[in-house]
Amino acid sequence: MARTCCSSSGSRARPTEFKLYAPQAKKVSIAGSFNNWKAPGLAAKKDSRGNWVAKTSLKTGRHEYKFVVDGNWLNDPKCTACVPNGFGSQNCVIEIK
Numbered sequence: 001m002a003r004t005c006c007s008s009s010g011s012r013a014r015p016t017e018f019k020l021y022a023p024q025a026k027k028v029s030i031a032g033s034f035n036n037w038k039a040p041g042l043a044a045k046k047d048s049r050g051n052w053v054a055k056t057s058l059k060t061g062r063h064e065y066k067f068v069v070d071g072n073w074l075n076d077p078k079c080t081a082c083v084p085n086g087f088g089s090q091n092c093v094i095e096i097k
Contacts, residue, residue: 013057014096018042018065020076023050025069030054032065032091039068064091 018030031041034056044052064083067074075082079092 013059016056016058016094016096018044018054018056018067018076020044020052020067020069021050022052022069025052027070028052028054029068030065031068031073032063034058034063034065039071039073041068058094058096060096063094063096065094066091 020028022028025046027040028044028046029039029041030044031037031039035041042054042056044054046052064085065076067076073089075090076092079094081093081095082090083093085091
């Protein structure tokens with residue numbers, strides 16, 4: 001359902017793309033440690049295939065995040081690294097090198 005990837009250039013911040021396949025969603029954003037978990041967070045735009053994409057630059061290091069889909073907090077199903085959070089669930093982790 002979702003895919004997150006990052007590409008690298010530069011030394012302090014790296015272009016990062018978050019991608020989620022959710023054709024029925026009306027609004028998708030990404031909230032995480034990089035934006036103080038503010039919902040709606042980083043807004044994603046929907047393409048004609050039902051993919052929601054948000055691009056930003058993230059500093060090198062470890063960042064936790066979740067998708068916010070129509071007001072519901074969801075983990076990235078393609079994420080391979082998750083950590084427990086203080087709410088009884090998990091956050092996804094992306095490492096920017």
